[in-house]
Every structure is written in structure tokens, then in C-alpha cells.
Amino acid sequence: MCGISGIFDTRGGRRIDRNLLQRMTNVIAHRGPDEAGLWTDPGVGLGHRRLAIIDLASGQQPMATGDGQIVVTYNGEIYNYQETRALLIDCGYQFRTNCDTEVILYAWMEWGEACLQHFRGMFAFAIYDRRTETLFLARDRLGVKPLYYSVLPDGMVVFGSELKALLPYPGVSRTIDEQAVEDYFAYGYVPDPRTILRGVYKLPAGHSLTLRRGRSIPEPKPYWDISFHTTHPGTAEELGEELIARLREAVKIRLVSEVPLGAFLSGGVDSSAIVAMMAGLSNTPVNTCSIGFDAAGYDESGYAERLAQRYHTNHRSRRVSPDDFGLIERLALAYDEPFADASALPTYRVCELARETVTVALSGDGGDEILAGYRRYRFHAHEERVRSMLPLGLRCSLFGFLGRAWPKMDWAPRPLRAKTTFQSLGLSTAEAYFNSIAVVRDADRQRLFSDAFRRSLQGYRASDIYRDVMEKAPADDPLSQAQYADLKVWLPGDILTKMDRASMAVSLESREPLLDHQLMEWAAGIPTAMRIRGGQGKWLFKKALEPYVPHDLLYRPKMGFVVPIDRWFRGPLAETALSLASSATVTETGWFNPEFITQAAQDHIKGLRDNSRLLWQLLMFDLSLKHLVNQPAAAGV
Template identity: 55%
Template sequence: MCGIAGIFHPDIPKPVSPSRVKAMADMLAHRGPDGAGVWTAPGVGLGHRRLSIIDLAGGAQPMLTADRKLAVTYNGEIYNFRELRSELSALGHAFRSDSDTEVILAGWRQWGPDCLRRFNGMFAFALYDADADLIFLARDRLGVKPLFLAEVSDGALIFASELKALLAHPLLRRSPDPQAIEDYLAFGYVPDTRSILAGVGKLAAGHYLMVRRGRPVPTPVKYWDVDFTNPSRAGARQLEEELVEHLREGVRSRMVADVPLGAFLSGGVDSSGVVALMAEASRSAVETCSIGFQEGDHDETAFARIVAERFATNHRTRIVAADDFELIDTLVDAFDEPFADASALATYRVAELAREKVKVALSGDGADECFAGYRRHRLFSAEERIRSLLPGPARRAVGALGDVYPKLDWAPQYLRARTTLQAIGRSSEEAYADAVSATRRDVRAEIYTPHFERALQGHRAEDIYVAAMREAPAQDALSRAQYADLKIWLPGDILTKVDRTSMAVGLEAREPLLDHRLVEFAAKVPARMRLRGGSGKWLMKRALGRYLPDEILHRRKMGFVTPISAWFRGALAAEGEAVARGSALAELGWFDRSAIARLAAEHRSGKGEHGRLLWQLLMLERSLQRLFGFGASSAYRASAK
């Protein structure tokens, strides 16, 4: 795992300063503490920071072919590189190292852009082809590895693994994008459709960008998608056996490393299944670690111990408490953009704990998106059944009832019917977009000033989910929702969280449940075998029944959740109240501070549930300070209005 950065002049081959490329790459030293390299040629420069995992003695980057016609800087792992190396050797390619990086160079020379379809892995790379005088930028199918892009005032295209590396370029303008802030407050992260910095983008998962000298920068090309339109007709027993083989292959392929390797173990089905298959494939005890909480209703360490004992792993645990709030500045620095999934606190701690013993850790991320494991999937499917039974006027009447039903955040769950009634009155796409929102549109509107509403120019965050579901290659509502999750939620939240927190401590995280062949298989599993009887991941739990006890397979899902709402009523209550007085939010002029103060008071008293929103605003405040200098001076006030 590594960090990459670079510069390419699409118009004419202007000189590229090696020191400028180095400055960008050095901002990524945490991603690659084991080595650094810079390569430049007329009109192009590539930088690299290396975390050595495979071929420790070789594999230095940027790597060039023997004829120096191709150069690449690369972040990630190609898990099938040995098979590809054998195939390419048979086709006449010679290799000087045992690294997967060299396979990318040979793969490009042999197959061009089609090499991406042959790579099984997680990656983001930039490859310069001197003969064609082009730069080729690519990102893996699911978006495990990030790639930021921007065009600067001298015409250069700059790119890097993280935003902080682009910020090291002196010509990058710093201006906040109001639409990105709307998206962030809706979802808790800035989706891959944009960046918090106006003018900065992200190469979408499963896409490549090929820029030829002397031509305009084109639109990125999609080279992979997941298709839910062809469900299998096989029976449950056959699909179960196929799934087990896909799971085994996903795990085994990700256990290839020349450094110590372990796993995150939460005690949930997904991570427990990964550990079970690692134990099956390993000749020695698997290194596992988990994070717990002082709050008992969030703590899963007892379940993790059950799994660790069952598979005789070398297991370690660390408890996260409210005083881990001190990590906020560390997280702000790691993510650059505001990021409000509070489980990032625990993810950082478990990565930190893992790094004490290993350099690579496997996680259980991805199964919920692939096999309908989230609670919102169950609720959405139940609502969809009701919507299908009611004619349009009746659905609208139910929705209108929800609009007047009291909110009752403080009441027992069975009395909180407002959200469900409103959802039934909406279209499937609108209802699911609301379900995935961290902060609903009506609450966001309460804290926006009229000036900010005008700056949005009609943009509404939920529209990206609505569009993704309507355009999804899927035949049923559940599959459309899962497709949108795979395209938006997975790369924007889950994979961003794991990448930034693990890279912050120099740890490579791998997601075996996101092997693209497993994802493609999951899309062919009929919806009734993903979600059945109110149970998500039905087929996966059935497949893992040979490995895991019922108390793990069928326990209530807790997830990797940080008890942030409880913290804002206890140890962090003062911080919640201070959000309303935040100097950066005030200077931006886009938020109603009195409305924020009211919500903070409601939360502390228990009359309202606004813990997630308070955390979002707190992380936004710190990010605005760091990225734009808001709160430190009034220099940006004019440009924000």
C-alpha cells in the first residue's frame, strides 16, 4: 500500500519540477513510510511513497520499463499478479522483479486499457506512455483506493491519493463547494461525485481517465459495473456451495504478503467469517484484534472472544471511551474533507492496535452492501411491500399522515411511526434516499441561512441516490437500493473510512468480501436469498453455518458504532454546545447559529436526537479551519458570500 502523486501537462510538455512532485508526495509519507521516489520527463512527473508489502527488496517506484518508455506510480495490490505474470511471460514479456507493479506495466503494453479487466485487486495508479504521449489514470472496480484530480491555472492536471497532496501544489485554489457541504450534511461524507474543494474531483470507482497530449481532458470511462438483472435460477444449496468457494478464494488471495498479516475481528458475522476462513487457510495462529466500548449496549468484545477462542487466534482487545474525543484533530488531518462517520474513531484505534503486530489486516467490509445486511434494507423492503399494495392516492394519504404525526424522538421505538408513514407516501427512490441520510432535508433546512440556500442553486443531496436507483441495472427495489449503496455509500463512507484510518498508521487493509467476482456473484443471488424472513445476508449466514455458532450468526446486529449521541449528553456535552459558537461556521456565513444552539440544547436534555448532526457540524468546523483558514482570520469572508 502506498501514496501516489503527479503532474501532467495536457497541452504542451512544459517542464515539471521534481521538487514540486516531491512536495506533493511527501504529504503522503504516512501512506508510505518505507521509501520514496520521483520521476520526471518533459510535461510529466510522478511521485511515490512506499509501504513495502510484496517484493520488499525490489518493487521501488515510480517504476519504469527497461526501455524507459513506460512509467507507473501505483497504490494497491494486484492479487492475481503471479498468474498474470506467467501469462505475460508466455507472451514474451521479461520481468526484472517479483512485484505486482511490473505486471501493471507489462499488462498495459500487452492489453492497453483492457488490462484493468484482468486485474483482480484494489488499486489506483498513474501510468505514462511515452510512445503515445499520454497519462492513464485508473481506479479499482469498487473504489477501495482513492484518487483525487484537479486542473490548475497553468493548465496542468494534478492527481494524488489524498487531498492534502494536491494542497501542496501552489496553484490549487482553495474555495469551498457549497453543494459538497450539502452532500456532507446529508450523508456524513462527501460522495465521489465531488470534493469539498471547488474544482477538485475524484476518479470514480471502476473508471479510468486517459489524457493524450494536445487534446482536451476527456470524460472518464467506465470499465466495470455490477449487474443485478440476471438472477440465478440455481437452488439454495448450489448457491451456498458456490458462495463458500468465492469466500475462500477472496480470503486466500488476500493472504499473499511478505510481511506479518492479521485481521480485524468485531465478533459480527462478516469479520468472523473472514477469520474462520483465514484460520482454515493458515498454518499458524491468526493475529486478530478488536475494539470495545465502555457502554455495554455498543460493546461486542464478548462475541469477538467467542470467535477468537473457537479458531485459536492470537487475540488482543482495546477499549474506546469518551476521552478518545482527543482523536478529532488526528481524524481531521487523516480525512482532509469533513467526515462524520463516528465509527472512524474506533476504526482508527483498531488499525493502530493491529499495526503493533502486523502490517496487513483483513476486514469484513462489503458483505452488508452485497447481501442486504443493513437494517435499512429490511425496513425498505417492508415499506416497499406496503407501497406495492396501496394505490397512489392511498400512499399519498399515508404520507400526509406522517407529515402531521408527532416526531417523538424521545419515545420508545414502536411509537416513532412518523418516518415510516412518510416513507410509504414517497417513491421507492425518495424513501431510500431519506433512509440513508444522516441528517434529513427538513433538519438541514433548519440550520441553513437564506444565503446558503441560494448558493446551492437548487442542488439537493438526495438526488444522487434517486438517480442511481432509477438508472440501476436491477429488476427489483432491493437490488436498486443495493446498487446505489455499492456506487455511493461504499466508496464514499465505508472504504474512505478504512483507507484513511489504516493508512494514517501505516497499515494495509484488505477487503476479501469485495473481491469483484464475489460481488458479481452476490448480484446474481435472487433477492429472496439475500433478504428472507426479516433476516439480511440470509444465504451468507447459511453458507457460514459450517464455521460459526448460532450465537454469532443470528445475534442482533450492532455494527461498528461509536456511542456518539450518549457522549454528547455526557462527557462531550460542552463540545456540543460549543458547535453553535464555532468560529469557522460563523465566518462562512452559511449556518444559523441560533438554530444549531437550539438543537444542541434539545439533544442534551433528551428532548431530541441530534448527536449525529452535532458530530457532523463539529467535524465540519475543524475541517473548514484546516482547509480554508476559517476562524483564524476574516480573509475568506468576502469570497464565501
């Protein structure tokens, strides 16, 4: 795994300042502590930081072809590089190394932009072709690896693996995008392609961008999509066997490494499945690690221990205090943009633990999205059955009234907390699903923001993102629409961002077998009745895993990396919560309603409402903006 950076002059061959390129590259040194490299030519400069995984002796970057005409800087892994290399050798190419980087170079020479169709892996890379004065940027299909870029008024394009890599370049915007603020407080992150900074973008997952000197700058172009239209025939037993076979193969190709390799083991379904497959493919014990919490309601480490004992792994576990909030400032620097998924804290801790003994770790990310594991999918499917019984007009009238009239009772037993359900039943499919994932819902965002800020949005709403994606989804049912939208928005914006920054902050490579695009394309064809059945999400996957994972582990309630931020803001962070309304971010921007924030903090501390997620969002927003706007240049993590 690595970090990349670069500068490209779209208008001519202006000299590239190597010292500036070096600074851009150095601020992401944590992504590649082993080696650093720069390459410049008139009008173009490429930077690289290397975390050596494969071909340790000769995989240095930026790497050029033998004639020096094509140069690449690359972050990621092409898992099928050996097969692709063999194809290219048959085409007459001669290789000097045994690494996947050189495969990318000759794949570009042979297939051009279509080279992406030959790659199976996670990647973000930039290729410069001197023959045509072309810069080609690409990001993997699911967005495992990030790529930021900005087009400046003078025609310069700068790019990098993290937002901080762009910030040393003069002229890169530090102006906050108001629509991104709306997005952040709805989702807890800023969805692609927007970033928190106006004029700075993320290259979307499954897209490429071709820049040719002297030509206008095009929009990024998609090269991959996933369809939920096709449904596989076969019995549950047959499909389950094929699912396991495909998962085993996806794990197998991710075990290639010349450095120590292991796996995260949380005790959940997905990580347990990955470890079970690894154990069956390895002649030596698998290295596994997990984080436990000193609070029973948050701790899954016992399940991880049981799975580790079953497969005789070299298991390491570390207990973390439920008041382990000392990483807050560090995470704000690591993520650059505001990022409010509090599970980033234990994710960082488990990456930190893994890095003590391995350089590569396999994770279970992606299973919930493609195999329908989230509880919200079950609720959405159930609500859709109710919605289908009544016309929208009647639903809006009936359930809209009930949603307004029913009191909000966060403290009450679950059956009495019906307000949210009534509100959702009165909405369209897309609006209802957005409501189920929104951190701060529309009504509360209306109260959170000032009148002036709401006017600046000019009618824009964060829900537009999910509505547009769900309406265009290649899917035949509401469950598939929701899964598709999560794969396109939630997965790259939240889950993969969380893992990439946490792992790279400690120079650890994370690999995700469940995000293998061939496995995912096949899994999208699992019949909906086999994804959710009898109120059980991931039904087919769990049935198929019964020979490999203990029954009570498979069918226990999902926990995830839960962090007790509700308790923090009633205890050690109570004063922090009360001070948010008077922070410089709130008072100087004029975007927020301080009275609402103060009331939200007081209500939370008194136990009247659970406003912990809103308070966490405000805290991370404040810390991130201090870093992005007030610092003269990016600081390293």
C-alpha cells in the same frame, strides 16, 4: 500499500518543479513510510511513497520498463498478478522483478486501457507513456483505493492518493463547493466524484481517465459495472456451498504477503467469516485483533473472543473508554474533507492495535452491501410492499398527512416512533430510501441552512444522487436497486474511505475479500428471497456459515462500531455543542442558521431530541474547513 502523487502538463513540456513534487509526496508519507521515489520528464512528474508488502528488495517506484518508455506509480495490490505475469511472459515480455507493479507496466504495453480487465485487486495508479505522451489514471472497481485530481486553468493536472497531496501545488482550489456542503450534511461524507473543494475531484470507482498532451481533457470513463438482473438457479444448500467456496478463494488470494498478516475480528458476521476461512487455509494460527468498549451496550469483544478461541487465533484485544474522543482533531487531518462517520474513531484504534504486530490485515467490509445485511434493507423491502398496494397520489396524501401530524418522539418506545415510517410511505422508492440513509433529512437541512445558502444551491438536492443511481440501476426489484446504489455511493464514499484513511494513517494495509469483484458479481445473482427471509438479512450467507460460526453469533442483532456521541454531547462535549453556533465556520460563511444550531444543541443536552449526528457533522465540518481553507499548505498526518 502506498501513496502516489503527480503532475502532468496537458499543453506542453513545461519543467516540473521536483521540490514541489517532493512536498506533494511527503505529506502522504504515512501511506508509505518504507521508501520514497520521484521521476520527472518534461511536462510530467510522478511521486511515490512505499509500504513494502511484496518483493521487498526490488519493488521500488516509480517503476519504468527496461527501455524507460513507460513509467508507473501505483497504490494497491493486484492479487492475480502471478497469473497475469505468466500470460505476459507467454507474450514475450521479460520481467526483472517478482512484484505486481511490473505486471501493470507490461499489461499496459500489451493491452492498453483494456489492461484493467485483467486485474483482480484494489488499486489506484498513474501510467505515463512517453511514446504517445499519454497519462492514464485508473481506480479499482469498488473504490477501495482513492485517487484525487484537479485540472488547473493553465492546463496542469495534479493528482494524489489523498486530497492533502494536491494542496501544496499553487493554484489548487481552496474554495468550498456549496453543492458538496449540501451533500455532506445529507450523507455525512461527500460522494464521488465531487469533493468539498470546487474544481477538485475524486476519480470514481471503476473508472479511468486518459489524458493526452495537446488534446482536450475528457470525462472519466467507466470500465466496470455490476448487474443484479441475473438470478442463479439452485437450492439454498447448493448456492450456500458455492458462496463459501468463492469466499474461501477470495480470502486465499489475499494471503500473499512477505510481511506479517492478520485480520480484524469484531465479533460480527463478516469478520468472523473471514477469520474462519483464513484459519482453514493457514498452517499457523491467524493473528486477530479487536477493540472492546468499557460500556456493555457498545461492546462486542466477547463474541470476538469466542470466535478467536474456536479457531485458536493469536488474538489481541484492547479496551477503549466510551469517552475516547481524543482523536477528533487527528481524524480531521487524516480525512481532509469533512467526514462524519463517528465509527472512524474505533476503526482508527483497531488499526493502531493491528499495526503493532502486522502490516496487512483482512477486513469484512462489503458484506452488508452485497449480501443485504443492513437493517434498512429489511425496512425498505417491507415499505415497498405497502407502497405497491396504493398509487403514489393516494400515498402522498394519506401518509404525507400522517407524517406531518405524528409527533417526533426520539425518546419513545420504537412502536410509537412512526413519524419516519409515515413520511417514507408517502415518497417514491428512491426518495424513501434516501430518507432512510440521510443523516440530516431534507426538512432539517432546510432549517440548518440560511436563506442565502439555499438560494446558492439553485434547486440542487443531495437526494438527486441516489435517485439518479437507483433509476438507472441494472436491477429488477427495489431491494437490488438499493443495494446497487449503496455499492456505487455509500461504499466508496463512507465505508471504504473510513478504512483507507484510518489504516493508512498508521501505515497498515487493509484487504477486503468480500469486495472481490468476481465474488460480488456472482453474489449479485443470489435470489432476493435468499438475501432477506423471515426478517433476517444475509439469510443465505448466515445459513452457509452455520458450520463455521456459532449460531447465536450469526443471528444476534447487528451492532457495528457504535460510538456514544449522543452521551458525549450531553456530557464532556456539551460545551463544544453549544459553541458550534458561534464558530467561525458558521458565523463567517453565512451558510447556516445559528439559531437552529443553538436550539438543536440545547434540545439534545436536555434529552428532548437526539441531535448528536447533526452536532457531530457540524464539529467535523468546522475542524476540516479550518485545515483546508486556513492552512497555507497541507500538513502531514
